[in-house]
Amino acid sequence: MADVSQATYDVLRAHGLTTIFGNPGSNELPFLAGMPDDFRYVLGLHEGAVLAMADGFAQARGGSAFVNLHAAAGTGNAMGPLTNTVYAHSPLIITAGQQVRSTIGQEVMLANVDAPMLPKPLVKWSSEPACAQDVPRTISQAIHIANLPAKGPVYVSVPYDDWGQEAPAETRHLVERTTAPANSLSADQLETIAEALDRARHPVLVLGSEVDAEHANDEAVRLADALNAPVWVAPLPSRCPFPTRHRSFRGVLPAAVQEVTDALAGHDLILVVGAAVFRYHQFVPGDYLPEGTRLIHLTSDPSEAARAPMGDAWVTGVRDAVTRLADAVTPGRRPALPSLPDIAPHRTSSEAIHPEHLFALLRENAPDDVVYVKESTSTIGAFWSQMDLSLPNSYFFPASGGLGWGLPAAVGAQLALPDRRVVGLIGDGSANYGITALWTAAHYHIPTIIVILKNGTYGVLRWFARVLEAGETPGLDVPGIDFAAIASGYGVTATSVRTPTAFVAAFEKALAGDSPVVIEVETAFSEP
Incomplete structure (x- = not known):
């Protein structure tokens, strides 16, 4: 036995x-x-x-x-x-x-x-x-x-x-045993939601990380195209559920009640798919919904459905629901949306690279199927303004804000996706929490590229101190850390750069290799 x-x-x-x-x-x-x-x-x-x-x-x-x-x-x-x-x-x-x-x-x-x-x-x-x-x-x-x-x-x-x-x-x-979910919208439920979308004058989609986790990205595009509706990503996303250069893409919703309501004003129907309604962060109270607006919520999580403060929720398989809705709605009822202009990045000073410029350089030089694991919380807005993400599994972010996740998660993601290159975008405050993962990357020859954005401070806390009107508080700066030296001590090839030309050269060299690399980048301070 x-x-x-x-x-x-x-x-x-x-x-x-x-x-x-x-x-x-x-x-x-x-x-x-x-x-x-x-x-x-x-x-x-x-x-x-x-x-x-x-x-x-x-x-x-x-x-x-x-x-x-x-x-x-x-x-x-x-x-x-x-x-x-x-x-x-x-x-x-x-x-x-x-x-x-x-x-x-x-x-x-x-x-x-x-x-x-x-x-x-x-x-x-x-x-x-x-x-x-x-x-x-x-x-x-x-x-x-x-x-x-x-x-x-x-x-x-x-x-x-x-x-x-x-x-x-x-x-x-x-x-030998298996278990599988069998929840799916009934024909009547599907018809109810499809009819609501067809009747709406100005519907809007809000997509969450579960869309990407279920690889329903293409189905979400089909639904958005059929409705000619704008698409927002739900606040604080841990994944990217929709192509960021698609004409419907509007960005990531802010994480405050009134700011979400303001962003969605003018829409008579909000369809939220694969996300909580909503995960707020900074406390900016207000009306949960614009006046006269209905919200429909599709999620596989009964807890998300139950705890939402507004809207009608259906607990169902997200991929199945989006696929069937894309087939069920009536296309062509609204004019096509125009393409959105690109946002020119801030230029870099002689002292440090601006995060928007850094992300633009990554967009221009990274492989089409690159995977970003990001834990630089003060550069969220800069990242979304510059990235061109279109494939599933292209973006991962800590879903609850616990620092120390990003650097080791990038190592784990690369281990799971050996045919794609994983780039970790890690703030210098975050990097210290998970720095020991560099040894694992070196020991198991996991070719993750870790880009450490070094500005010497907890940038998101400086922004939050201003939001809270807290004034100057102690413990917000982390100067004097040599990440290239630390990485070398763990057996990882590392370099430090402060100009766009030097970064591109270091990044191209890292892509050409098959070992883990750390690129420490002197970056300017930015707010999320």
Whole structure:
């Protein structure tokens, strides 16, 4: 008979979870000691980086990722990046080692006391199996829960003396079972929404990250073209659901109540697809909807549907709904929208490159299928004004603002997408949180290109201090960090530039190579 470890690896293999992201401790060694040859272990030097790498990997590959953390301490280290996985709907299977069962109640060293409670409320589900024989089934349950709508991270704590116990014979059924969502708009529901769109004089689409996650981008274009409707991206997007150079594209909605209402004024129907309604940030109160405007919300997440303060919601598969709506609406009822002019970037001074200029240079010199993983929060507006994104999986951003996600997520995304080049656009404030991921990139020869935008300050906090009228506050500057030297210490080729010509030369050289590279860029201060 197989032991619990072997049976669990069989379950993981059946779901394609043969890559393990982790940083091991003593509680995890008995599980890892039995790792089969067809599995690979990706080591990170800090659990925060481990979890963010796994998140980037999962989002880029469009599936789950398996994470192995060290007891309570390792789980705690991963909690910051875990906040991003929740709102990105990333189906991470997070496991943590636990002390020997008979000693947990004594709170011995490395006991994870009340383990299932530790990651709540961030995880979708958490458990510590009641006995060793239930470990494989619990892991199977975790995988299915993580991947059923709405997708999200799950957590399982396993005592380390469980792995060597004999697995029950019935675990063989676990590798054969499947679960799948079957929710879809009924014919009547589809007709109701399509008729509302047809009757609307000035409809507008607001698309969220789930459109890109479900690879419904082309279907969203078909719907926008049929309606001749403008398209906004929902506030604070973690992905790009619509081509940024399409004539319907209007940009990203601001993240404040009144500012969203002002942006959508003049539209009698708002169709929100694959996003919350809405994720606000800065507190600018106002009317939730323009006067006389109806809002229709399509999402796979019952929680998003339930907590919205306005609108009519349908919980459904996003790709299916967008595809069928594009076929159901009546095309040509409104005049075609004109093409939008390009926005000329700010030019660069002799001291530093303006972020808009940097992003324009990237647009001109990056491959057409480039993937951007961005965690430079003060340059959001500059980025969207210059980028030309048209393919699914072209843009990833921390979904909940937890810093330290971007750099390791770029490494994970590159691991998942070996045929596309991943470029991490990381602020110097953010880079310090996840810098250890550079070692992983070097050790496993993962050819991510990390561009660190260095302006010596937490730029988004300086902007927010002005919004809040807080005046000058301490702790907003991070001067004197040599990221090229740090990267070299981790074994990554690195250079520092401050002119457009030098950046283009460094970027082209990085693209021509097959190793990780860090380009530190002196950039001017900008606001989001």
